[in-house]
Structure formats: structure tokens, C-alpha cells
Amino acid sequence: MAKVKYLQCVKCGKTYSPHEVMYYCPICGIEGTLYVIYEYEKLKDKFTRQALGKNREYSLWRYLDILPVENRPESLNLQVGWTPLYRAVQIQKELGVDCVYVKDDGRNPTASFKDRASAIGVAKAIELKSKVICAASTGNAASSLSGFAACAGISTYIFVPASAPEAKIAQLLIYGSNVVLVDGTYDEAFELCLKASEKFGWYNRSCAINPYLLEGKKTVSFEIMEQLNWEVPDWIVMSIGDGCCISGAWKGFKEMYELGLIDRMPKMLGVQASGSNPVNRAFREGKNYFEYEKPDTLADSISVGIPRNGLKALRALRESYGDVVDVEDYEILEAMKLMARLTGVFGEPAGVTCFAGLRKMIKKNRIKRDEKVVLIVTGNGLKDIKSAISAVEKPIAIKPDINELKKIIK
Numbered sequence: 001m002a003k004v005k006y007l008q009c010v011k012c013g014k015t016y017s018p019h020e021v022m023y024y025c026p027i028c029g030i031e032g033t034l035y036v037i038y039e040y041e042k043l044k045d046k047f048t049r050q051a052l053g054k055n056r057e058y059s060l061w062r063y064l065d066i067l068p069v070e071n072r073p074e075s076l077n078l079q080v081g082w083t084p085l086y087r088a089v090q091i092q093k094e095l096g097v098d099c100v101y102v103k104d105d106g107r108n109p110t111a112s113f114k115d116r117a118s119a120i121g122v123a124k125a126i127e128l129k130s131k132v133i134c135a136a137s138t139g140n141a142a143s144s145l146s147g148f149a150a151c152a153g154i155s156t157y158i159f160v161p162a163s164a165p166e167a168k169i170a171q172l173l174i175y176g177s178n179v180v181l182v183d184g185t186y187d188e189a190f191e192l193c194l195k196a197s198e199k200f201g202w203y204n205r206s207c208a209i210n211p212y213l214l215e216g217k218k219t220v221s222f223e224i225m226e227q228l229n230w231e232v233p234d235w236i237v238m239s240i241g242d243g244c245c246i247s248g249a250w251k252g253f254k255e256m257y258e259l260g261l262i263d264r265m266p267k268m269l270g271v272q273a274s275g276s277n278p279v280n281r282a283f284r285e286g287k288n289y290f291e292y293e294k295p296d297t298l299a300d301s302i303s304v305g306i307p308r309n310g311l312k313a314l315r316a317l318r319e320s321y322g323d324v325v326d327v328e329d330y331e332i333l334e335a336m337k338l339m340a341r342l343t344g345v346f347g348e349p350a351g352v353t354c355f356a357g358l359r360k361m362i363k364k365n366r367i368k369r370d371e372k373v374v375l376i377v378t379g380n381g382l383k384d385i386k387s388a389i390s391a392v393e394k395p396i397a398i399k400p401d402i403n404e405l406k407k408i409i410k
């Protein structure tokens with residue numbers, strides 16, 4: 001792993017060689033998730049705007065110079081990343097603002113942002129010659145791991161709450177994973193998966209402990225900057241569950257700054273569901289720890305009691321002079337409908353939570369009307385049809401008769 005200089009604990013700052021530690025800081029335990037730190041000085045000549053412009057594939061693998069694996073394994077050829085970034089003209093009109101973009105990460109192969117992490121997780125497992133990979137998940141991390149592992153021919157054990165949306169469970173089953181439906185919450189599924197990985201020696205894909213997965217997630221920021229022709233937005237907005245996605249996006253910006261690819265930084269806005277908001281509570285109270293409350297939100301992907309990458313998320317929010325806001329479930333459903341109707345992008349509840357947060361922060365004037373905003377839609381709406389249906393009016397059924405039709409045409 002020549003490119004990685006060391007791994008650094010988010011809690012105590014201690015550094016480790018990547019050969020010394022696999023998952024988390026041995027001193028701080030599981031709260032001590034690690035950052036992957038590269039030889040940035042050596043990368044400065046290699047990872048440049050010019051180099052990126054030349055003959056690189058339009059996927060996450062174009063950033064291989066700054067990813068923690070040596071190569072893309074030959075078998076791992078699912079297209080991942082380089083998702084579209086749309087100018088959301090109708091959202092701008094609706095909100096009376098100058099500039100909003102939507103990054104549609106539901107366009108990844110298994111339809112969520114998590115594919116960025118799973119691609120790296122599976123590549124890493126192949127490097128380590130692991131025979132089995134496991135993950136705890138609310139559904140998306142799992143379905144994406146299942147898809148990428150299927151592509152590479154690796155076996156997986158997946159731990160999801162039995163209450164996970166049916167479509168996500170269908171993905172796991174169709175990809176051929178060994179699915180363990182846990183009669184409990186995501187937090188309980190996580191604990192069981194952790195114990196199983198220790199007992200059976202499976203490679204654990206959970207971003208909650210595995211430092212390399214966040215490296216895949218950071219690539220969203222590289223893409224945004226290339227797609228915006230290196231004009232840095234004022235705000236990046238995304239939902240927070242465990243906190244890994246937003247930490248990844250922030251790390252991407254920090255690395256671009258460190259390497260001289262950009263000369264200023266965006267602010268990060270995290271959005272949580274009111275029924276699952278431990279990061280917001282800690283942020284408001286200036287704390288560096290999280291108090292458990294039983295999560296209760298329809299946005300299953302961000303339904304988390306203890307955020308496993310919460311410290312990294314808090315750091316992203318604080319370092320960027322950003323913010324975090326809660327939204328109610330009805331606001332998430334409203335955002336699901338509005339996002340689809342104003343952009344054509346159909347996101348799952350956690351995927352469009354960012355839009356609900358943007359609407360709130362514009363009303364509060366925390367985000368100014370002339371600021372440039374990027375919303376990251378992290379998952380596709382087809383993954384949670386039940387929520388989609390509950391967000392809309394019932395269709396009108398009629399007899400196949402033109403006069404009946406006339407009565408209902410608006």
C-alpha cells in the first residue's frame with residue numbers, strides 16, 4: 001500500500017502503519033475510527049487538473065492515484081461513480097435562489113451512493129485475499145456490497161434489520177448474498193455483524209470500522225469539482241445517518257485543497273431526520289459524544305441510534321463552518337415528491353432529505369439566495385416504494401369511457 005502514509009485516529013490523533021492496524025484505533029476502541037492519510041507531497045505532481053483531464057475512465061477509478069488500493073481488480077468492472085450533476089432550474093425558481101445543482105448518486109449500479117464505498121471495500125478484500133465479506137446495513141450498504149461482491153465472485157454475509165424496505169432485501173437475495181434478517185435495529189445488526197466478523201475472520205465492509213471505505217465516498221467531491229469546472233460551491237448538502245458519507249465528501253474537498261486543486265472550501269450542511277438526530281444534538285451542544293435515543297423515522301437509511309462515524313461528521317461540519325438541521329418525516333415525503341416533480345430525479349427518503357434541509361435553511365436565511373448549492377441525492381426512490389406511495393395522492397380509477405375521462409381532466 002505504497003500510497004498510504006499512515007492511518008490516523010479521529011479521536012486521539014495517534015497514527016498507525018496500515019500494516020499494523022486493520023480497522024480502528026486499538027487505544028480508543030471502536031469510537032476511534034481511522035482516517036487514511038496519503039503522501040500528499042508526492043501526489044502533488046501526479047494528481048493535477050491536467051492529469052485528470054487526460055484519458056481517464058469516467059468512473060471512480062479515475063482517482064486511483066488517491067485511493068487506498070493498487071489497482072482496480074480486473075473482475076470488478078461495474079461502472080461506479082461519475083454520476084450526473086444537473087442544474088436544477090425549477091428548484092431554483094421554486095425556492096427563489098440563484099444556483100442549485102443535484103448530484104444523482106442513485107444512478108450508481110445498485111442505485112445508491114454506497115456503491116462508491118463498496119467498490120473500494122471489495123477491491124480491498126481482493127487485495128487481502130479475503131474469502132468472505134460481511135456488512136451490517138439498513139439496506140443500501142448491503143445491497144451495494146452484494147452487487148459488487150457478486151461481480152467479483154466473492155461470498156458475503158449481510159446483516160439487516162428485518163424491517164428494511166422490501167426492494168433492498170430483494171437486491172440482497174437476487175445478488176445471492178447470505179442474508180441474515182435481524183429482529184432488531186440497525187445498531188443491533190451492526191453489533192452482531194461485528195462479532196461475527198471477529199469470530200469467523202470475515203472482512204468487514206462497515207464504514208463504521210473500516211477506514212478504507214470512506215475513501216470511495218470522497219470521490220463524489222472530486223467529481224463535483226470536475227463537473228463544475230473547478231468552481232467551488234458554497235454549500236454541499238447531504239443527509240447524515242452514521243456520518244460516513246458527509247465525512248467522505250468533506251475529506252475529498254480537504255484533499256483537493258491540500259493538493260492545490262481548489263483554493264477555497266465549501267460549507268457542509270448535514271440534514272438529519274428529527275426522529276434520528278444524534279449528530280445534530282451533539283453539534284448544538286458542542287459535545288464530542290452521542291446520546292442514544294431509539295431512532296424513529298421513515299427514512300430507513302438514516303435511522304441510526306449511535307452514529308458510528310459521528311466524530312468524523314462533527315469534524316466535517318465544524319471545520320467547514322457548516323451546519324446541521326433536522327427535518328420531520330412529512331417534510332422528507334414532501335421533498336421526495338417535489339424533487340421528483342421539479343427535477344425528474346426520484347430519490348429515496350434519505351436521498352432527498354438534503355432537499356428538505358435546503359428548503360428549511362433558505363427560509364431561515366442560513367443559506368443565502370445567491371449562494372451556490374449542491375444537493376447530493378444518495379439513493380434511488382425505487383428502493384422504497386412504500387414511502388413514495390405515501391407521499392402522493394391516490395390515482396383516479398375510471399371505467400374505459402371517454403365521458404368519464406372528461407369529468408376528471410383538469
Ligand SMILES: Cc1ncc(COP(=O)(O)O)c(C=O)c1O
Pocket residue numbers: 112113114138140141239240241242243244245246301302348350351378379380
Ligand atoms: C440513501 C442514503 N442516504 C444517506 C445515508 C447516510 O449515510 P451515512 O450513514 O454515512 O451518514 C445512507 C446510509 O446508508 C443512505 O443509504
Ligand SMILES: N[C@@H](CCOP(=O)(O)O)C(=O)O
Pocket residue numbers: 114117136137138139140141142205206207208213241242244245300301302
Ligand atoms: N445506513 C447505512 C449504514 C451503513 O453504511 P456504511 O456505508 O456507512 O457502512 C447503510 O446500510 O446503507
